[in-house]
Amino acid sequence: MSKGNMPSDTKASAKAALNKIKMEAASEVGVDLKQGYNGDLTSRQAGSIGGQMVKKMIQAYEEGNK
Secondary structure: OOHHHOOHHHHHHHHHHHHHHHHHHHHHHOOOOOOOOOOOOOHHHHHHHHHHHHHHHHHHHHHHOO
16 A cells, blocks of 8 residues: 555554653653754754664564564
8 A cells, every 4th residue: 555545544543642742751761852843953852863763663573563
């Protein structure tokens, strides 16, 4: 199924799940994220959040495959 054919409720739940992971990851690395625009973050802060998100997603995947 291509991205354009995904049901809108699936898109919304996926977006909400990623946002939750992002907020948790930011909290874990000590970055204060706001809802909406966060263009004032440094590259280091943004990279730390992204790296933590990847770690959390890999961990969740591995736990789901046990």
